[in-house]
Amino acid sequence: MDIKIDIVSGFLGAGKTTLIKKLLDSDLRKEKLAILENEFGEVSIDGDLLNDTKVDIKEINSGCICCSLVGDFKEAMHEIIKQYSPERIIIEPSGVAKLSDIIKSCKSISKNNNIYINNIFTVIDVINYEAYINNFGEFYKDQIKNANTIILSKIENNDEEQIKKISRLIRNINKESSIITAPLDEMDGNDILTISKEDIKKSNEKTLSIKKSFKISAVNKVSHSHSADNIFNNWGVETQKSFSKSTLEKIFKIIVNDKSYGNILRGKGIVKLEEGIWGEFHYTPGKFKINKATKQRVGKIVIIGEGVDKNKLNLLFNING
Structure with a gap:
């Protein structure tokens, strides 16, 4: 049986859990779902907020899914698959995790399993966008660049010109993804999934084009020094x-x-x-x-x-x- 992975990324407090609740009220409820929660810290909050959804939840605390916790992440994924046999796993990484690392971890698991990455969402807090991009560019830009679908949050009290400005800045980092600017509280989960479906299609077509056009003769190893715990x-x-x-x-x-x-x-x-x-x-x-x-x-x-x-x-x- 194939298992889909949906990743809901976003910096601290952007609205990831709110988006997940929206998705759980959509047609996804027809599937057998499980959620993997990753909190930065030893006390878990988001898992408690999702308990009312009656969806199976697995939590990893005390860090972010990337470097030090990659072993725990793989173990948690295998445990979810073995215990719950889900058709889809929704992953909510820590707000300080790099999305590229989450994707890499998922791909390392999918090699020997019938698992594939489906939706990749990033939620962006409009109020704090410029402050965060200036102070935490490494994390913030990575979450934007690697998303299939980008959703702006906290836009209720922002004027149209400010939202357009933030959208243009995001577009400079990610030229392919859809940018959803409707208020998240008013969005229907199925509408979000419809937009994301088209983004997945575009992403797959782009990947196929790259594979057809280029032959990679060598890959250089890149050192990886990121650690959210250092910041x-x-x-x-x-x-x-x-x-x-x-x-x-x-x-x-x-x-x-x-x-x-x-x-x-x-x-x-x-x-x-x-x-x-x-x-x-x-x-x-x-x-x-x-x-x-x-x-x-x-x-x-x-x-x-x-x-x-x-x-x-x-x-x-x-x-x-």
């Missing part, structure tokens, strides 16, 4: 502490204004709220939101960035440990 670090905690919405908003205002906590690029969590409910919060530079969440066994908080000061964050969130 980003994280703070993660499990807690039974309750928070008010106003307290969480205040905490992230402090984080924005006081860089001694680190250059915080992503915050997310599921925690008990003092109002007697559970809340799911998300932070990226320039945006904080909190929504109602289903009850969890334990609250979880993850902060990712550069130079993250774990001790100061423990004190800020008033969490011992």
Whole structure:
């Protein structure tokens, strides 16, 4: 039986999990699906957010699928295939993973299996595009360049000219992929898949053309020095502490204004709220939101960035440990 692999890539907080939920509400639900989640850090959040989908989920924590975790990735893939026998595996890599490395890892598994890469999505945060491309060009450009289909997120409060500008900048990096500029919250999963199907067709035709036109006589080995752990670090905690919405908003205002906590690029969590409910919060530079969440066994908080000061964050969130 053939197994399709769909990759949903995107930098920290771009909206990968939101896209996956859209896809799970599409015609893909007619297939037997499994999800491979890769979190950067020891505390997993995204897997909890997808639990309500009733799809089989396998998680890899404490790094990104690329260099150090490639063995764990292969083992997880083989475990998913053996345990669940899926028709399709959706992979959500860490936001700081290089998409080219994910593709390479998938291809290394597909050699001896009936597995092939299908959709390759990259979600782009319009609000932070220019800041991220300037500061993290290696990761960001790689995720754009290797996508089949690119989806712009957080466009609701951006004017049409800004969206056109970002689209032009993306087009300079990837001249082939479709760029979807409709609001992700309003998109239908089947519409996204229809566009992606055409992108896959274009990609296959391009690959076939290259194979027909060129004969490769030699391949030079290239050294590979990338490691997200050398650039980003994280703070993660499990807690039974309750928070008010106003307290969480205040905490992230402090984080924005006081860089001694680190250059915080992503915050997310599921925690008990003092109002007697559970809340799911998300932070990226320039945006904080909190929504109602289903009850969890334990609250979880993850902060990712550069130079993250774990001790100061423990004190800020008033969490011992």
